[in-house]
Amino acid sequence: MQALKERIQREGTILGNGILKVDGFINHQVDPELMDECGAEFARRFANVGATRILTAEISGIAPALMTARHMGLPVVYARKSKPITMPDQVYLTIAPSHTKGRMVELIVSPEYLGSGEKVLVIDDFLATGATILGLVRLAHAAGAELVGIGTLIEKTFEGGRDVLRPLEVPIESLVRITALDAGHIEFAAD
Numbered sequence: 001m002q003a004l005k006e007r008i009q010r011e012g013t014i015l016g017n018g019i020l021k022v023d024g025f026i027n028h029q030v031d032p033e034l035m036d037e038c039g040a041e042f043a044r045r046f047a048n049v050g051a052t053r054i055l056t057a058e059i060s061g062i063a064p065a066l067m068t069a070r071h072m073g074l075p076v077v078y079a080r081k082s083k084p085i086t087m088p089d090q091v092y093l094t095i096a097p098s099h100t101k102g103r104m105v106e107l108i109v110s111p112e113y114l115g116s117g118e119k120v121l122v123i124d125d126f127l128a129t130g131a132t133i134l135g136l137v138r139l140a141h142a143a144g145a146e147l148v149g150i151g152t153l154i155e156k157t158f159e160g161g162r163d164v165l166r167p168l169e170v171p172i173e174s175l176v177r178i179t180a181l182d183a184g185h186i187e188f189a190a191d
């Protein structure tokens with residue numbers, strides 16, 4: 001998606017160790033117009049998967065998931081990273097490594113909002129190793145839901161996440177694919 005690619009070129013910062021800082025428009029400060037465009041594109045790409053619910057991870061996945069849900073007319077459920085007192089005692093919980101936090105994080109969903117028979121579309125900000133998305137898939141499966149697709153704003157192809165997710169046999173769509181981050185240079189996959 002050209003608008004997202006241009007924004008990454010203009011404002012993305014390479015921090016080393018495979019980390020791309022996009023805090024100015026996705027991860028800390030959110031550009032609602034850009035996220036709306038991304039949501040519309042995801043809605044177009046996943047129009048025929050039959051999704052009934054969108055699942056993402058707190059916090060960076062919420063903006064693209066919400067805008068996708070807006071265009072698809074679906075609710076969004078996001079996996080919390082800590083359990084609030086308002087959540088029931090029985091929850092779906094898994095752990096996944098966080099590249100940017102440098103540690104394992106919990107992903108928690110209430111069974112009130114994710115259940116058997118749902119057709120889940122996972123939308124997240126990044127596809128890197130695939131570990132967070134696999135955590136979301138585990139939550140969906142624990143709830144008895146069916147995974148119908150995976151969408152990410154940015155894929156770092158050099159981290160191998162797509163290969164990890166391929167056995168799930170669902171459509172995987174990334175709006176921008178990055179093949180290398182080095183020495184202040186971002187290399188994008190050809191469209």
